[in-house]
Amino acid sequence: MPKDSGIGASSKRREDVRFLTGQGRYTDDINLLGQAYVHFLRSDVAHGVLKNVDTSAAAAMPGVVRIFTGADFEGVGGVPCGWQVTDKHGEPMQEPAHPILAQGKVRYVGDAIAAVVADSPEQARDAAEAIMLDIDELPAVVDMKAAVQDGATKVHDDLTSNLCYDWGFVEENKPAVDAAFEAAAHVTTLELVNNRLSPNPMEPRVAVGDYATGTDDSTLYTTSQNPHVIRLLMGAFVLGIPEHKLRVVAPDVGGGFGSKIFHYVEEAFVTFAAKQVKRPVKWTSSRSEAFITDAHGRDHVTKIELALDADNNFTGIRTETYANMGAYLSTFAPSIPTWLHGTLMAGNYKTPNIYVNVKAVFTNTVPVDAYRGAGRPEATFQLERVVDKAARELGVDPIELRRQNFITEFPYATPVAVEYDTGDYEGTMTKLLEMIDRDGFEARRAESAANGKLRGMGVNCYIEACGIAPSALVGQLGARAGLYESATVRVNATGGLVVMTGSHSHGQGHETSFAQVVADMIGIPEDQVEIVHGDTANTPMGMGTYGSRSIAVGGSAMVRATEKIIAKAKKIAAHLMEAAEGDIELKDGAFSVAGTDKSVAWGDVTLAAYVPHNYPLEEIEPGLEETAFYDPNNFTYPAGAYACEVEIDPDTGKVEIMSFAAADDFGNVINPMIVEGQVHGGLAQGIGQALLENVSYDENGQLLSASYMDYTMPRADDVPMFKVDHSSATPCTHNPLGVKGCGEAGAIGSPPSVVNAVVDALQRAGHTDVTHIDMPLTPARVWSAMQN
Amino acid sequence: MYNFEFSKPSTIAEAVAALGQEEAQALGGGQTLLPTMKQRLAQTETLVSLNGIAEMQGVCVNDAGQVCIGGATTHATVAREAAAHYPGLASLAGRIGDPAVRNRGTIGGSLGNNDPSACYPAAALGAGATILTNTREIAADDFFDGMFTTALNEGEIITEVKFPVPQASNYQKFVQPASRFALVGVFVCKFSDGVRVAVTGASADGVFRWSEAEAALSSDFSKGAVDGLSAPSGDMISDLHGTAEYRAHLVKVMTGRAAAAAS
Secondary structure, three states: OOOOOOEEEEEEEEOOHHOOOOOEHHHHHHOOOOOOEEEEEEOOOOEEEEEEEEEEOOOOOOOOOEEEEHHHOOOOOOOOOOOOOOOOOEEOOOOOOOOOOOOOOOOOOOEEEEEEEEEOHHHHHHHHHEEEEHHHHOOOOOOOOHHOOOOOOOOOOOOOOOOOEEEEOOOOHHHHHHHHHHHOOOEEEEEEOOOOOOOOOOOOOOOEEEEEOOOEEEEEEOOOOOHHHHHHHHHHHHHHOHHEEEEEEOOEOOOOOOOOOOOOHHHHHHHHHHHHOOEEEEEOOHHHHHHHOOOEOOOOEEEEEEEEOOOOOEEEEEEEEEEEEOOOOOOHHHOOOOOOOOOOOOEOOOOOEEEEEEEEEOOOOOOOOOOOOOOHHHHHHHHHHHHHHHHHHHHHOHHHHHHHOOOOOOOOOOOOOOOOOOOOOOOOOOOOOHOOOHHHHHHHHHHHHHHEEEEEEEEEOOOOOOOOOOOOHHHHEEEOOOEEEEEEEOOOOOOEEEEEEOOOOOOOOOOOHHHHHHHHHHHHOHEEEEEEEOOOOOOOOOOOOOOOOHHHHHHHHHHHHHHHHHHHHHHHHHHHHHOOOOHHEEEOEEEEEEOHHHHHHHHHHHHHHOOOOOOOOOOOOOOOOOEEEEEOOOOOOOOOEEEEEEEEEOOOOOOEEEEEEEEOOEEEOOOHHHHHHHHHHHHHHHHHEEEEEHOOOOOOOOOOOOOOOOOOOOHHOOOOOOEEEEOOOOOOOOOOOOOOOOOOHHHHHHHHHHHHHHHHHHHHOOOEEEEEEOOOOHHHHHHHHHHH | OOOEEOOOOOOHHHHHHHHOOOEEEOOOOOOOHHHHHHOOOOOOOOOEOOOHHHHOEEEOOOOOEEEEOOOOOHHHHHHHOOOOHHHHHHHHHHHOOOHHHHHEEEHHHHHHHHHOOOOOOHHHHHHEEEEEEEEEEHHHHHOOOOOOOOOOOOOOOOEEEEEOOOEEEEEEEEEEOOOOOEEEEEEEEOOEEEEEEEEEEEEOOOOEHHHHHHHHHHOOOOOOOHOOOOOOOOOOOOOOOHHHHHHHHHHHHHHHHHHOOOO
């Protein structure tokens, strides 16, 4: 029986009432008295020396309050990078300065050169058009491999080259890995591109800066997934404002997918400028600006090799990847192709020898950082593609080859530094096979063939590391922050309560699912629990929402705080019932004394806490409010098996997805409906990457896919009705809820099965030379592959 | 968007007068012009909307049996009201853009703009339509003059388009995945005196007639008739979404499919 409330119930998303009725309050809905508007003049060349910025004519235009250029930010910090990667020689990565407005050079199309603050957005834009620029254009650095050749044009003149770092993982294991390849019975090699993506949240970025002259307090309203992180980075590293004088508010946020983790120059600008001009300053990104300023995702060029012994056991994996950083280091950019990518290269398989090499490269393109999945889709894609290719080369069943190599005993320490606490890869694969009618495939293929279509099936597994992360571990790996989470549970006198969490909900449904957990623990209705998030002024310091971490880390903090509440409430209940504290039981919202019929209701206890007339004041304080910080001792490892069936029109190359099935292991699930929704969204984005989406630059660094006229977002008719299942579950062993996280799985797990299915269809149709097609598998690319 | 004056005349004569002003620009459904103005890529002193002119609205059949469409008639109206008279044309109109586009975009606006990926130019050229303006009649064969270029003079308004109704017709559109404009669109019309084939989306010169296919289909109106042909790839567009070779290939595929589906 499905539950109708609490943990495991598909409670309807309470936040949807306001979202679906137009009552959400987003950053752009915030308009402050006396507000001015900023328009950024952005570079339309990818690379050039900024010789002069003449603002004299513009400054005299109507409504202009002030025009800022790079010169106004000399002595002000640039936006910092939050993760330092150490290269294979033990040296720190090359880390260029990232000024708020360009100084000396422009480095990508979209780089902010000047900022016009004016009374209206139109006046700001008019004046920006009147600014005279003198830019000496330089050759654009676009191709990563060319960028690291000797003599290549440098994106940053003060760095030794365009190489940010050359990372080897685990460098000490490389000789053993090479030896495994020497001894291999078979080696499969695959070169591939993991295509660059634009995140495209429905709500573009917005920032409003405010400054109170009477109190010297600054406030930033911004579209962020992690307001406390922005407060720390911007306050400490950019503007020199201590946390107690800086408030960051991220109200309703319309999607992030990673792109709203990072600290962007526009946020620092409006906060800085508001103090300078003594007026609130607002920036609202246009969709066009979003394409050239929101951090992009992926963009890897990879060679992967898989070594197998004579019995088809995997014996070694060796990879070399070029990872695009773009023109500057975005907040977490260096960690994505390394610690969120290399550590996942074992996948679901017991491969004893693994070596991952990543060269991170600066180019004259938009900075690249985390996007839904962040490093893990790149790892999964190359691994699951090379396994599929190996199966074909060896003439064995791709599912059986995977099964044969599954990790089956847990905990399992991989050769790439992580330990999977739990999992059941055979379980999710078995569940997947129940969902897809593999035996009926031949009949379906024959039916497609009768209609002139080529049908193929692709399967893959995936594993990801979520619930980031143990602070001590990530500190060793170069993170410049901790990755705990926090919650304050404030119980009110009449029994309702508010949870103030450092997690941030921007589509995930925390206001519903977090409330389910606390209500279930206490045994009160869900509507007695309110979730508050997104404002540094009323939530404890927390690290925000990304990396599928919120229920695993934020949820755990909330559980710990609620446990403290329950422990204290039991003391009060024991006093009220004149019983021993150890005999008090909490069930269905009432405290009872074991073995008796004595009980007091939850509300009686909470009232006593705030009206302590009959209360053990000598033992405990009045009130009922507790805070907990939770720092996980491991990542969580969601995993699963996905299958895709496609039909290809051989005359046009168009791929249609006929069915898609996802069998996931998320551990325990709080709200199945929300989890399924998260998987659906992830699958749509994964299918988008596989078939549709691609950020494309020309050789001059001009963005060709700069609008929806050329950047293909998935639409409803591009995706099938999904079959999803999460019943094959192995609860996480190290967090109190046994949860693993589900936010990114769909985007991580789906691209390889789509590509595997297309290659399968072409192979079955006799195109035996087609062993790989780079994503996105557009009709033109598929048709082209069929012509050789 | 820059500031502009807005005028909405109710007669063709008033519109012509309004368009005679300095830097005046006609506005049909605004499906191209308004986004361009919002991007500040187009600037006009006066925008003259043609949507308030009753005599430029609607679909009718004249004594010669031609389907006559007012220049300011929306795609949605054509899809609905031409269906009984000219199903091939109505079907084409019903597949332009999405419902929002079809409820605003007009036939005169689309033909006057002559986007190389638009659907209507293929309909007009494929059917051998006649384009009526406030001053003259222009045969479709003489109207399209390369991408975004037509025979229209400054200030000249498309008031009506007359379509001869073929025995059978069909429009096949293979969409560009992002914009869902035609990557290649082919409109095939079978008349008693021969077949006309118009291709949009493919050529850097805009819509064109594929005469080789017309000859082949005129003698054998079937999918197989074009199998041995190859569309001219020399002038085809090469871009993010397909090479010239791919477009040339699609021209043949879509032409064959249009012939097979024509009714």
